[in-house]
Amino acid sequence: MKHMSTEILARLIRADTTLRGFTPTDLPMAAQLNTLDSLIWLERYFSEDELSEVANWAKAAGGFEAVVARFRYGGCCYYVCADGSLYFESSAVSEVWADAREFAAKRIIDGGPDGPFDLMDSGLLKYLGGYFTEVVEERGTR
Numbered sequence: 001m002k003h004m005s006t007e008i009l010a011r012l013i014r015a016d017t018t019l020r021g022f023t024p025t026d027l028p029m030a031a032q033l034n035t036l037d038s039l040i041w042l043e044r045y046f047s048e049d050e051l052s053e054v055a056n057w058a059k060a061a062g063g064f065e066a067v068v069a070r071f072r073y074g075g076c077c078y079y080v081c082a083d084g085s086l087y088f089e090s091s092a093v094s095e096v097w098a099d100a101r102e103f104a105a106k107r108i109i110d111g112g113p114d115g116p117f118d119l120m121d122s123g124l125l126k127y128l129g130g131y132f133t134e135v136v137e138e139r140g141t142r
Contacts, residue, residue: 004057008050015045018094028085028098032058033067037089069127073120080127104128109135116142 009024018034019027035042035058043051061081069080075091078100086100088107097103108121109132117125122141125132 004053008046008053009057011045012042012054015042018096022096022098026098028096029061029066029081029083030079030085030087030096030098032061033064033079033081033087033089034094034096036063037094069124071120071123071127073118076120078120078124080124100124101128101132104132114139116140118142 006024009027012035013019013022013024013027016034016038018038019031022028022031035054039051039055039058042054046054064079066082067079068082069078071078077089079087079089080100081087084098084100086095086097086103088095088097088103095103095107104125108117108125112121116139117136119141122136125136
């Protein structure tokens with residue numbers, strides 16, 4: 001497969017607010033999953049050929065079939081990729097994180113409500129293991 005141009009990746013980052021904060025050289029696998037979900041509305045930012053290149057780049061890591069773990073509840077899902085990145089798919093605001101552990105610490109443990117975790121959060125935390133499993137054991141699951 002032809003390598004995705006830095007210029008097109010930079011335009012992709014500008015077009016998709018979920019990818020802000022990344023550069024063309026540090027996009028994690030989770031960014032590719034997010035892009036697969038965004039192809040329909042991205043067509044207004046790219047020519048047909050460019051959109052085809054973006055789609056090929058997004059599929060290069062194996063797409064959703066290559067996800068190593070997923071945890072779903074309702075319209076939300078956590079996808080953990082082989083490189084340790086996380087795509088949080090939501091009907092409201094989706095997020096891409098280069099490190100699933102950082103997401104878990106900042107958004108679930110420190111940024112979430114006190115008390116027991118829901119099944120989706122608990123599943124991700126247990127999957128990450130170590131300290132994250134200990135926190136689930138302390139706070140429980142509802």
